[in-house]
Structures are given as C-alpha cells and as structure tokens.
Amino acid sequence: MKKVIVTGGSGFIGSNLIKFLIKNNYFVINIDKNTYSKNSYILKNINKKKYIFHKLDINNKKEVLKILKKNKPSAIFNLAAETHVDRSIDSPNQFIHSNIYGVFNLLEAIREYSRKIKLIHISTDEVYGDIKDKSRSSENDPYNPSSPYSASKASSDHLIMSYVRTFDVDACISNCCNNYGPGQFPEKLIPTLIYNILNNRPLPIYGKGVNSREWIFVEDHCRGLLAILKKGKKGESYNIGTGINVNNLNLTKMLLNIVRNKKIKIGNNVKIKFVKDRPGHDLRYALNSNKIKKKLKWKPLKTFKSGLIETFLWYQSNYKFFNNFSKKLFFKRLGLKR
Numbered sequence: 219m220k221k222v223i224v225t226g227g228s229g230f231i232g233s234n235l236i237k238f239l240i241k242n243n244y245f246v247i248n249i250d251k252n253t254y255s256k257n258s259y260i261l262k263n264i265n266k267k268k269y270i271f272h273k274l275d276i277n278n279k280k281e282v283l284k285i286l287k288k289n290k291p292s293a294i295f296n297l298a299a300e301t302h303v304d305r306s307i308d309s310p311n312q313f314i315h316s317n318i319y320g321v322f323n324l325l326e327a328i329r330e331y332s333r334k335i336k337l338i339h340i341s342t343d344e345v346y347g348d349i350k351d352k353s354r355s356s357e358n359d360p361y362n363p364s365s366p367y368s369a370s371k372a373s374s375d376h377l378i379m380s381y382v383r384t385f386d387v388d389a390c391i392s393n394c395c396n397n398y399g400p401g402q403f404p405e406k407l408i409p410t411l412i413y414n415i416l417n418n419r420p421l422p423i424y425g426k427g428v429n430s431r432e433w434i435f436v437e438d439h440c441r442g443l444l445a446i447l448k449k450g451k452k453g454e455s456y457n458i459g460t461g462i463n464v465n466n467l468n469l470t471k472m473l474l475n476i477v478r479n480k481k482i483k484i485g486n487n488v489k490i491k492f493v494k495d496r497p498g499h500d501l502r503y504a505l506n507s508n509k510i511k512k513k514l515k516w517k518p519l520k521t522f523k524s525g526l527i528e529t530f531l532w533y534q535s536n537y538k539f540f541n542n543f544s545k546k547l548f549f550k551r552l553g554l555k556r
C-alpha cells in the first residue's frame with residue numbers, strides 16, 4: 219500500500235481528500251496544526267489501520283523531516299494553509315507564517331530528505347486575480363493576486379517552481395476553483411447559507427451579490443489531485459475547474475429553490491440580506507481547465523445542482539457538525555478593516 223502525507227488534512231478539503239485516498243487504498247499520514255478551522259467530523263470513522271495523525275505546524279522542519287525519514291512516503295499533498303480571505307484582511311500575519319514560511323520549510327525538509335518524493339501543492343484560482351471580462355485564466359497567465367490570502371498563495375507557488383528549477387524538487391501545483399461539499403468550515407458562503415436556512419436567520423450577501431465564482435464539488439477536486447499524483451509532470455501547474463460560474467445572489471436563490479422543492483419548512487426570517495461588501499472584493503474568478511482534461515484525462519462528474527442538493531442534505535442530516543464550532547466564530551463579521 220502506498221504511503222502519502224496530507225498536510226492540512228483536518229481541514230475541509232484535506233479531510234475529504236484523506237477519506238478519498240483511503241478509499242483508493244492509500245495509507246495517509248495527516249500533518250495538521252489544528253487551527254480554528256480544523257474539524258475531525260469527516261475523519262471520525264476513518265480506518266485507523268490506514269491513517270496516522272501528527273499535530274504539527276508545517277514550519278517545524280525538524281519534525282517534518284523525522285516523519286519523512288520514518289515513513290518514507292511517496293508523495294506529499296500540501297493543503298496546510300490559512301484560507302479565509304476575510305481573516306487575511308483582519309490579520310495577514312498568520313497567512314504569511316503558514317502559507318509562505320510553511321511552504322518554504324516544507325520545501326527545505328524535502329530538499330534535506332533528498333529521496334524521490336512528489337510534492338503536490340494545492341493552490342487556488344484566486345492567484346490569477348479578478349477576471350472581469352468573459353475570459354478564463356490559463357496556467358501560463360500572469361499572477362495578479364488581490365488579497366493577502368491570494369498573495370500568500372501566489373508567493374508559495376513561485377517558491378515551489380523555483381525549487382523545481384533550482385533544486386530539482388519533483389513538484390506540481392494545482393489551481394482549483396471554489397470548493398463546496400460536506401464538512402466545510404461554517405464561515406464560508408455555502409455552509410453559512412445552509413446553517414442560516416436551517417436556523418431561521420437572514421442570508422447575508424456581500425455587496426449586491428454579483429460576485430461570480432466557479433464551483434466544484436470537493437470529491438471532483440480530490441479526483442483531480444489523484445490524477446496529478448499519478449500522471450502530473452514535474453514543474454507543471456494544472457487548473458482544476460468545472461467551467462460553472464454562478465454569482466452569489468443566484469447561488470442563494472438556487473439553494474432556496476432546493477429547499478422549497480424538498481418541501482422543507484423555513485422560517486420567516488430566511489430572506490436575502492445585502493451586507494457591506496468586502497474591501498477589494500474580486501468580481502470574478504474563472505479557470506480554463508482544458509490542460510488537466512486533455513493531459514490527465516480528468517473531468518468533473520457532479521453537476522452544480524446535484525452537488526448543491528447533496529451538500530444541503532449532508533448538512534441537514536449531519537447537523538451535529540455545526541456543534542463542533544463556537545457560534546461566535548461564524549456569526550462575527552470579519553474582513554471589513556481598511
């Protein structure tokens with residue numbers, strides 16, 4: 219059985235990736251510092267014979283190196299990061315620590331380990347910045363990040379490519395669009411909307427709700443990452459997207475329609491409420507994902523509507539998931555500082 223490391227494996231995408239990899243017969247070592255956004259819900263019934271957890275900051279090069287030497291994994295998926303744009307506006311420090319220094323230390327540990335190991339670094343569509351016309355970003359497009367979050371991810375992507383070129387580290391980068399699905403931290407848009415629908419609360423939409431995002435069901439992202447592990451070429455970046463862009467207002471309306479069609483009773487307070495916009499809020503991200511489709515034969519399987527229905531039903535029947543987090547964390551408005 220092949221051993222791999224997943225960093226940030228206690229977060230939303232990381233925990234779904236671990237579940238997916240174990241289903242595909244991998245042994246997974248999860249390295250996670252367990253920040254505010256970790257959750258053990260998705261991993262609670264994980265097969266312990268195929269899984270170990272180390273509570274560790276990826277900046278701790280010495281310990282990371284020890285884990286590498288002891289386990290000799292064939293690959294590392296790096297998902298450890300600070301991820302919430304609003305938080306990066308309020309306190310960018312932590313983003314520099316985890317997303318830039320963390321990646322630097324991981325690269326240094328890999329360099330010192332010196333055996334053949336493949337690094338798959340999970341980046342984002344946000345590094346390409348605001349795509350205001352109808353076009354879609356391709357892998358060779360210049361980076362133009364707008365927030366401290368996307369700037370920190372862009373910096374780590376550049377560092378990684380420099381280690382490929384200079385030190386011959388075997389690394390690939392994936393740039394994925396917005397994920398949704400089971401187990402996402404409740405301050406992100408879709409779980410916030412679902413929580414508020416289930417609790418008779420208004421549905422807060424930034425600005426006029428015209429900001430458009432490309433959406434992918436988290437398991438489709440995980441299949442893309444596995445394709446990169448198996449067939450991705452050293453020094454290459456791969457966009458992972460669905461081509462499905464929806465603005466926040468229409469997404470909220472779609473969710474409300476799902477609820478109505480399922481004849482779920484909702485309270486009178488469940489109404490769209492426009493709230494102050496995020497400073498520097500990008501209008502649109504959109505990826506051209508032809509490269510991964512052509513070269514690695516990957517394509518998304520889930521339609522947005524079916525994925526959204528599945529996601530709503532998951533949160534409804536796993537309502538206990540929300541109890542893992544302090545309510546203060548997801549009711550407090552963040553990211554308004556200028």
Ligand SMILES: NC(=O)c1ccc[n+]([C@@H]2O[C@H](COP(=O)([O-])OP(=O)(O)OC[C@H]3O[C@@H](n4cnc5c(N)ncnc54)[C@H](O)[C@@H]3O)[C@@H](O)[C@H]2O)c1
Pocket residue numbers: 225226227228229230231232249250251252253254255256257274275276277296297298299300301302315316320340341342343371393394395396397398403
């Ligand atoms: N969520 C999305 O839509 C999306 C889209 C594209 C790319 N990404 C990228 O995917 C990755 C995972 O995103 P997510 O949505 O699952 O985020 P998340 O916030 O749910 O999870 C991040 C995890 O990383 C851990 N972590 C943070 N700093 C760490 C450190 N220094 N050392 C060890 N662990 C640390 C946290 O404890 C948490 O468990 C991130 O790199 C993010 O940039 C996310």
